[in-house]
Amino acid sequence: MDLAFTKEEQAFREEVRSFFRDNVPPDTRRKLVEGRHLSKDEMVTWWRILNKKGWGTSHWPTQYGGTGWTSVQHYIFNEELQSYPAPQPLAFGVSMVGPVIYTFGNEEQKKKYLPRIANVDDWWCQGFSEPGSGSDLASLKTKAERKGDKWIINGQKTWTTLAQHADMIFCLCRTDNNAKKQMGISFIVFPMKSKGVTVRPIQTIDGGVEVNEVFFDDVEVPYENLIGEENKGWDYAKFLLGNERTGIARVGVSKERLRRIRDLAGKVESGGKPIIQDAAFREKLAACEIELKALELTQLRVVADEGKHGKGKPNPASSVLKIKGSEIQQTTTELLMEVIGPFAAPYDVHGDDGSNEAMDWTAQIAPSYFNNRKVSIYGGSNEIQRNIIAKAVLGL
Amino acid sequence: MDFDLTEEQRLLKDSIDGLLTDCYDFESRKTYMKEKGGWSKAVWGKLAEQGLLGLPFAEADGGFGGGGVETMIVMEALGKALVLEPYLATVVIGGGFLRHAGTDAQKAAHVPGIVDGSKTLAFAQLEKNSRYDLFDVATTAKKKGEAYVIDGEKFVVLNGENADTLIVTARTKGNRRDTTGIGVFLVPANAKGVTKKSYPTQDGLHAADITFTGVEVGADAVLGNPDDSLALIERVVDEARVALCAEAVGLMDESLKTTVEYIKTRKQFGVAIGSFQSLQHRASDMFVAAEQARSMSMFATMAADFENAKERSNAIAAAKVQIGKSLKFVGQQSIQLHGGIGMTMEAKIGHYFKRLTMIENTFGDTDYHQRRVADAGGLV
Numbered sequence: 045m046d047l048a049f050t051k052e053e054q055a056f057r058e059e060v061r062s063f064f065r066d067n068v069p070p071d072t073r074r075k076l077v078e079g080r081h082l083s084k085d086e087m088v089t090w091w092r093i094l095n096k097k098g099w100g101t102s103h104w105p106t107q108y109g110g111t112g113w114t115s116v117q118h119y120i121f122n123e124e125l126q127s128y129p130a131p132q133p134l135a136f137g138v139s140m141v142g143p144v145i146y147t148f149g150n151e152e153q154k155k156k157y158l159p160r161i162a163n164v165d166d167w168w169c170q171g172f173s174e175p176g177s178g179s180d181l182a183s184l185k186t187k188a189e190r191k192g193d194k195w196i197i198n199g200q201k202t203w204t205t206l207a208q209h210a211d212m213i214f215c216l217c218r219t220d221n222n223a224k225k226q227m228g229i230s231f232i233v234f235p236m237k238s239k240g241v242t243v244r245p246i247q248t249i250d251g252g253v254e255v256n257e258v259f260f261d262d263v264e265v266p267y268e269n270l271i272g273e274e275n276k277g278w279d280y281a282k283f284l285l286g287n288e289r290t291g292i293a294r295v296g297v298s299k300e301r302l303r304r305i306r307d308l309a310g311k312v313e314s315g316g317k318p319i320i321q322d323a324a325f326r327e328k329l330a331a332c333e334i335e336l337k338a339l340e341l342t343q344l345r346v347v348a349d350e351g352k353h354g355k356g357k358p359n360p361a362s363s364v365l366k367i368k369g370s371e372i373q374q375t376t377t378e379l380l381m382e383v384i385g386p387f388a389a390p391y392d393v394h395g396d397d398g399s400n401e402a403m404d405w406t407a408q409i410a411p412s413y414f415n416n417r418k419v420s421i422y423g424g425s426n427e428i429q430r431n432i433i434a435k436a437v438l439g440l
Numbered sequence: 441m442d443f444d445l446t447e448e449q450r451l452l453k454d455s456i457d458g459l460l461t462d463c464y465d466f467e468s469r470k471t472y473m474k475e476k477g478g479w480s481k482a483v484w485g486k487l488a489e490q491g492l493l494g495l496p497f498a499e500a501d502g503g504f505g506g507g508g509v510e511t512m513i514v515m516e517a518l519g520k521a522l523v524l525e526p527y528l529a530t531v532v533i534g535g536g537f538l539r540h541a542g543t544d545a546q547k548a549a550h551v552p553g554i555v556d557g558s559k560t561l562a563f564a565q566l567e568k569n570s571r572y573d574l575f576d577v578a579t580t581a582k583k584k585g586e587a588y589v590i591d592g593e594k595f596v597v598l599n600g601e602n603a604d605t606l607i608v609t610a611r612t613k614g615n616r617r618d619t620t621g622i623g624v625f626l627v628p629a630n631a632k633g634v635t636k637k638s639y640p641t642q643d644g645l646h647a648a649d650i651t652f653t654g655v656e657v658g659a660d661a662v663l664g665n666p667d668d669s670l671a672l673i674e675r676v677v678d679e680a681r682v683a684l685c686a687e688a689v690g691l692m693d694e695s696l697k698t699t700v701e702y703i704k705t706r707k708q709f710g711v712a713i714g715s716f717q718s719l720q721h722r723a724s725d726m727f728v729a730a731e732q733a734r735s736m737s738m739f740a741t742m743a744a745d746f747e748n749a750k751e752r753s754n755a756i757a758a759a760k761v762q763i764g765k766s767l768k769f770v771g772q773q774s775i776q777l778h779g780g781i782g783m784t785m786e787a788k789i790g791h792y793f794k795r796l797t798m799i800e801n802t803f804g805d806t807d808y809h810q811r812r813v814a815d816a817g818g819l820v
Contacts, residue, residue: 045443045509046742047442047443047739047742048742116441302818323811326814326815327811327814330813330818330819333819334736334762334819338735338736339732341735341739342731344441345443345738347441348443348444363724364728429724430725431724434720434721435720438724440703440704440719440720440723
């Protein structure tokens, strides 16, 4: 047992850190620190910088453009990326559909899609959830009927993140109504500008528009847009969701936010002195930092285990990451609310582009608190995570 | 970055787990508790035979040169089996003082007896008003020529009844809450002027309140600097906290396991109560708490070797906070999920709960350590 990073790993961290320092556009970083939304251009610009460096698809197999890093290097890269902070690669392309395509797709599909995913020539979105299918995803109803060399797709998806920017969607569709619900699903990809696709924005409680409803009305899709085998989509979806086990804790994001809290708490006054001098507040902050340290170690246990025994055998500790990671993210946004106190209230009608300098540091704190309620809901709600632990780990 | 045990460490784990499986079932424990001082001489002898009592001592001193990870392995196993024997008092704390500050003569006088199991130690530190502050020492050690004369009262000294040698903190200079002027002394338990009042503790261990009245010891009794040993005390107590964290992890593991087994077999409304989602989620949260505790126990084990004392203390304090929160949740919910049977002395789960609870109140509780971390500028 040795929890120290090796010299090589430390040097790697330095390399990553200095690359971010020299290459992340300062405005992009500032917006992330302040909890603002980035424009599509800002995100794509950064991702292309990352891709040019060869780090855009770092975890892919080397033959498809991956880096061949160890699991500890991936961990370090992610932590530095999150805590710098810089935008994370577009998960829907790089972490979700990309691995499905290089694992289950045919050669033609790999050649067609992978380079475009890496360079974000196509912005991908995820067509999984439906109005009636949240935690019970396998009950989905969106239907793809085969007609000759085409699929005809009808139905509705929801909570589709950033669909307003998307060029492509990967979609779980029911292709066999008679099979057991998990067995009749296929994984189909198609352009968002196909005739019959309608995107309707959903405004969330923070005032932002990150998610959308997507409607399919007799959308015609070439048959070859099926990835892998017909009616095997559920397996691919499970593969896809299981791929990003360790990233979900978002330890780096919480670290960065805790640094910001310390910084602000040294400036904002309460009772005539900085709020960091208030013992009750300071202890709450310390409590959160301690929880995060424990989570970081739990995550490293999973990472080290993957490095040693491969990704095949999930470490029971990995189930902890989603629950604790989301709880801590939510606590950090609560602490920020506590720091700014009454200045949480003003709502910036100008939006969050940073143009209103009078509100540059307070405007996004309440929205970020509201927005972060989602983290214990998405990706398998924390209640679903508890079901998983009870069943898979405790054998209940 | 490596969380795995080495081959030798795995063997150590297997051997102590095997030993305790053989001789430490819940019924045997009840008979050990009735022996003088509350633990079994025979089991202690077996621990000695397997080399466990000499584990952390240098080979040159007759030990086996084990490090923090080895102690973690042993303490987890002792926790899992709810062991009564004074490993913490004798090997971790007593041994810690000897390893870090003992002269060659002191080591020669004490280590062999610890290693072969013939002698045990106890740490006489807590005072009536000191609570968790290690520097808060009213007991005095006044210099008399080359000798020292110790006067004062110490409380809840674990293994105080059986110990052959007491390690006593006492003030040679200054006022009760000064951080300097504190010394550490090796005092024979049968020295003139030592009186003991022994009693069982809530968790089935035994402790004593000990009064020192004009107890005279020679210069050879002094461990480290008689006028400035707070750093030494902090270091050894930090190691004791780390050991308690590991013991708690073992206790939590066994509590969770026992509880999950119970709700799988206990039937109500015609089904196992473990089929109810409210109980499944509670058990899952217990698992999360136990895993977070395990992570911090590992972190604390590594931190014990940090060169910077402030960073070491801060990291170990953080671990004690996490362990405190986790053990309270796991302990309380173990009883809750057992229902009425969990309330009885007959079921073993309550005894795990009681030991966990006492760990929370030993060498600083959650609030105490959380405040320390907060005042040290956090844990970033």
